[in-house]
Amino acid sequence: MKNRIDNLFQKKEENILSIFLTAGYPNINDTLSIIKILDTTDVDLLEIGIPFSDPIADGPIIQQSSMKALNNGMTLKVLFEQLQSLRTITQLPVLLMGYLNSVMQYGVEEFYKSCHEVGIDGVILPDLPLNEFDNTHKALAEKYDIKVALIISPETATHRIKLIDLKSSGFLYLVSSNSTTGNFTAIKQNSYKHLTEITSLALKNKILIGFGIKGQQEFEEACSVANGAIMGSSFIQLLSTSSNFEKDIPEFISIIKNSKS
């Protein structure tokens, strides 16, 4: 069977919506129940965040969700146990996103192997340097058919974007502005235009825009310059306030996707 991320992009190249959720948040057993609800919506892709005590690329919203998840007892081992039944509830492509120290302590090969066993399709590791990707991760990820989506920013030089594109698999994660996650003020209206310089390059990978995608308007704007967008902090915000996931999650997604589905 082909990797689910590749399958997705083969069928669909526009208005891709990826949703990020923190594993074990708001309660330890919510990971799969939230995914189950998301599976009934028009979401295209899922990213599960591995909570880490010191997430340097994350703003306050995801930091707090990680802290709560850790206090709930979430660990990478627990997460993989929960994900044993992932493929009985959804066929959406699913990535794990986390910091390198979690992977290192779990064991790098063990990590990719476990991803493969539970049906994870890709990973995003924001603090993985390219040299370490080349030396260690690339071969292991390929061995277990796990895509490694690499990250570029608006300030990444063109030659480096091309280099990262060559190494990246699944898709390219384009950070909307130089900011931590959930910094909604860093993005001014209609400010995705400058990203067309990047998204119009002849690149091998599809591009998803992430960081600071607050709502329907930002999603639409991001989709006008790239293949789709990733929403994390605003979805976490919803989870932190909602008392009825079955009702609120589908509503949230349908507002984002609006006439776009």
Added chain:
Amino acid sequence: MTTNNYNVNEQGYYGEYGGAYIPEILFNNVEELKNNYLEIIESDSFKKEFDELLKNYVGRPTPLYHAKNLSSQFHTNIFLKREDLNHTGAHKINNALGQILLAKRLGKKRIIAETGAGQHGVATATACALMNLECIVYMGEVDIKRQAPNVARMKMLGAKVIPATSGSKTLKDATNEAIRDWINHTETTHYIIGSVVGPHPYPDMVTRFQSVISKEMKNQLLEQVGKENPEFVIACVGGGSNAAGAFYHYLNNENVKLIGVEAAGKGIQTGHTAATLTIGKPGIIHGSKTYLMQNEDGQIIEPYSISAGLDYPGIGPIHSFLHDVKRANYMHVTDKEALEAALNLTQKEGIIPALESSHALAVLTKLNFKKTDTVVVNLSGRGDKDLTTYINYLNQNDYEK
């Protein structure tokens, strides 16, 4: 001259430690530093300006003081490298000034820093006042409360002190916040890291700025005892910048025993400790691969030490390497041992040391010296900031001697 095997390699590693584990957003900033730092700090104009400031502003060279009373107590020859006599009261100013001159040459307008005890924050605020640059210091909310005088100093110097309210609200969290600030202000901002930690080239750059300590020690020992090399160099280690500076020019001289001293806190088995090399294992913290205190899942464990400057769950990658290859020996002392050592120095030599430096002094009771040995202890900072802690200890123990 032998070649130095203990230096960072071109990829930014000391053995397997170091590197640059940073989000792509910081790539340009770190790359700019990496590509320029050596050329800038080795240029004549930089050296001239830096050396002049160290001499006339900081007050270098700091004295190497033959502590005769301490020497007779331990039946050997003990010298104190008086970094406590630097302007602002610790070795931190050496690095802050070096980095601010570098930041100016890179055209940065805004300076950020993290601080634990406040010594690096004060040093950075001082350098920014001198160079007329905007200064923002991140400090854990807990540390802001326990180091009030240094917070007042920073504010008086014109710095904005922002409390870090995440995690344990101490140095590690202040460092996280500073990195997040940097991610959000890459173009304008230089981050002055206060220790030999962080992504390459910071560990090497900070080591070089602090290496003036061992450079002076060599000259001063030659003058005072007729030889450049002592038998022992002893320094405390949190992140490890004063130790890296005190060890640097002796790394290739294997006859010089290098002793780093970590904070054991209430004891290494108590769960209230900051002895990273003793209870930690390799991982990634603040952009660098190094030993760190963590649980099985890789979550970073909150450190504890009575000394806010040693209260850090990681350690500079150079020390992880020197530890593994056994070029340096890392010991640890408890809060109580450090307090006793501070009182001992105060009463024997009339010098009130910082709590951090007291950890280095405390191993004098644990090592075996020959009568003919020359022992240098790096007295990295002065104890003014720790007076409340000392006074409380004195009152509790009804101390009289």
